[in-house]
Amino acid sequence: MKFSDVDVAVIGSGPAGMAAAIKAKEEGAEHVLILERQEQLGGLLHQCVHNGFGLLYFGQDLTGPEYACRFVEKIRDLGIEVLLETMVTQISFDRKLTAVNSREGPIHTQPKSIVLAMGCRERSRGQLSIPGTRPAGIFTAGTAQRLVNVEGFIPGKKVVILGSGDIGMIMARRLSLEGVEVKAVIEILPYVGGLIRNEVQCLHDFDIPLYLEYTVTQIHGEQRVEAVTIARVDKNKRPVDGTEQNIECDTLLLSVGLIPENELSRMAGVALDPLAGGPVVDERRETNVPGIFAGGNVVHVHDLVDDVSWEAEIAGAWAAQFSQKGAFEKKGKIVLRPGRNIRSIVPQTISGQSDVTFYIRVKEMEEKVRLRIGDIYDRAFRVAKPSEMIKVDLLQKELNLLKGNPSELVVECQKGE
Amino acid sequence: MSQMETEVLIIGGGVLGAVIARELSRYKVDVLLVEKEVDFGWGSTKTNMCIVCQGGDTLEFRPEYHRTKLVWDSMPLMEPLCQELDVPFKRVGELALIRNNEEFGKFQKLKSKAEKLGLAGHQFIDQDTLRQMEPNVTREAIAALYDPNIAIVDPVRLTIALIENAGQNGVKVMRENEVLNIFQKGNQFEVETNRGSIKCRFIVNAAGTSVDKIARWVNSDDFVLYPIRGYVGILDKNLGDLIKHEIHMRPDAPGQMNILTPSVHGNLFFGTTMQPARRGDYSTTRRIAQIGLQNVRKIIPDLSEKDIINSFAGFLVFRNWEVGWHESVVQASRKVSRFISICIGYPGVSAAPATGREVVELLRREGLRLESNPKFSPFRKASPNFSKLSEEQQKELIAQDSRYGHVVCRCETVTEGEIVEAVRRGATTLDGIKFRTRAGMGRCQGGFCTPRVTKILGRELGLPEDKITKKGRESRILLYKAKELLGGEL
């Protein structure tokens, strides 16, 4: 295996990494190399045995593994080089990359461009400081998903799930179908954290009690989880005394947030956006480090895998261009600023000289709102929810309508019809 | 159920039991150490802030205590011990922040006391120098008292190293062995455990939070112990460079300490709020966590809840709680011969090296014959720490065993080779792997590596994965196999 002359190195081979690598190759990059830490391509897609993938990208309702297979086949056909069970341990500002695996030992390469596609990790119990004991039987939902769908083990038979994010709800259904009693899904907000589709098809369909505006206030059990105490929360998300109840269980699953995994990005000096969670990128998905691009959940957590792949393709295409033509001409920079009720906007900067799709998340759910981008976009929405990303396509000619030569564009979510 | 016999029985495999075992292994003495958990150092040893050489800290109260002598005598011994045992030791130094004249006055007294008693090194640091030494620390600090002696270690690794070295030198060790009762039969003790009975002549009772309970069995509890639980928070490694020294600020409320310290592995620890609690109750509460964060933000204002990756509670066992900081228990019983109890309380790890020697001396006075062991070797080599090796060393290691090239814990860069080696050296549980290799201690807290580590443990121990436990006994991680709950079979 040659590690010199890599045109585009892609770190991660989930729905982002695979899409980026394929696009890079299609856009003319000759030597495209994927570095994947797991034993096979596909990232987390393999453990997502449920459907709902590819409705937009392929126009079909696929399961995670089916979605992965489409890309894996293309990777094979295109002859893209793949290193499996290979962990990237370092990246530098000048794109020197170090990885390690059992066959080659430490690997050094300095690709012409890099696409960061490492995805996310899950928020853990330790980060939530959930009071109580430290028994066995506490898992994040994604880890439980791997155990149940890949490793062949069921963590317990009486499960409580904290958090109604999509992964939590999907696991509620999955476990029910495997004979587990899912005793409750506990959610701190007044509405579910994931898609309504999942609330219906995972919780309602299986008669799983959903406790909205509740949280887990204590874990019991010395060796293994024996019960959890839940309590209602007030408007400030603080537990209300006197509302506690105990739920007997042997397992607690946590579905309380995803965090883009950017340790490598940090090492390379990539600037991160604390609001989106990942690198600050422009419409080409290039970071502040020339030649380092990013796409997918590593930039910001998506709702749909289709968007993950599309976004990563942008990164892959421009990484390919960078590898062939070098650094891009700086054509002006407009910074997107989050205004009222906006949590994050990706890309965080644009040149204003090309079409762009913005991915926007609001902070709080509001009904009957207007989404505004500067003075060039103004549209009414029946409802805006933090759990459902809003995509806005703007054409270059619309951006040309911007008055003056603004260095920033405010995105805001206002009440009103 | 077996019958065992030994000369000296050490009850407790925490840092104190371990250091005593290692000291005794310098002599030709039959020693058996029993530990009730499935691995070593799982009591107070693993739940503290990892700070050692705390000579200055013992001067807060009653320097005439025996405790002070033990900590001071341990100070020159700690670094050489860590070198012999190939465990991490970092001399970080301590800065006690001064915010006003009153605090300055208190630290003046401390410094004079130290100097009078012969502890050198404390210096006052002015505002400018403080900013240079610690640019991120609160602007409210106008000066600091610098103690250059303070260092940090990994107490569990130290304990395991002591046990391994003691084992190399002839000490026998048993885990999952809990002492249930002790009987005196003439010149001997007969000790009843969950794994059989042990006949011995001498007992060293180093059982941490159970020291007084065990002493009571032989009517030897001429001391009263109060369990005090403290809370420690762990901050993300990304913040590891925020400070270089251990920093401490006088607490604004009683029953608290306000400390922020680097760890040898690159995290920061903060703590601690102390309250009396039931022994064995390691639960944390939200209020305590919030107080801890509030306090540490007085030292570094920019910290937020998002930066905490985990937290834990640990026990300090105090004597004379009513009077303030306690005196340690390192004594031969006045009622029963050849029975020695040890309980340091705070600061325990700091007092370990000298306590080891002292207990050997106490045993000698109780009649133990000490003939030198000519085969004694003080050296013990740690298992390879892949992430800390040079590339040349990594290549060599992978060439010997390719599993060192397979990274299993992404957050801490721990390889399969290291996990296999940890099993070879005695780890049988997920937590055992965690404390020996750091797999699972990173920011994802085992989210990625838990299924993989469980698989490796099963494979290396020849056990089905659903028999693997988190921390021994009933703490199995996976309760059922796929389809088992639907009536199927894997």
Added chain:
Amino acid sequence: MIEEKIICIGCPLGCETTLKIDDQGEVVKITGYKCKEGRQYVLEEHRSPVRVLTATVLTQNSARPLFPVRTSRPLLKTQLREAAKVLTKVKVKPPIRVGQIILPNLMNTGIDVIATDDLLN
């Protein structure tokens, strides 16, 4: 006259609709929807709620202990749990290609259970 509440999942709004059903089982009135697609969805959902079943089956002679499968078409919602039980008895062996029929005509529904991944070893 009975009332049935159904949440429409056509768009993020998730309208809670109410269906009034007469004694003959006919839907006489639907309220709460905000668009015609939503009305259509809740009618279908009321008449015959269907769901795709996705699950795993055990393997034999394979490095992987489990293999992901799905029904080729949606089943009746009420059949899901029984279908999951039926799949408990299925064991698959490599080689398998994605899309291959694992279990034809599940529970006599005319719907097949198909592979959603390759199983090469």
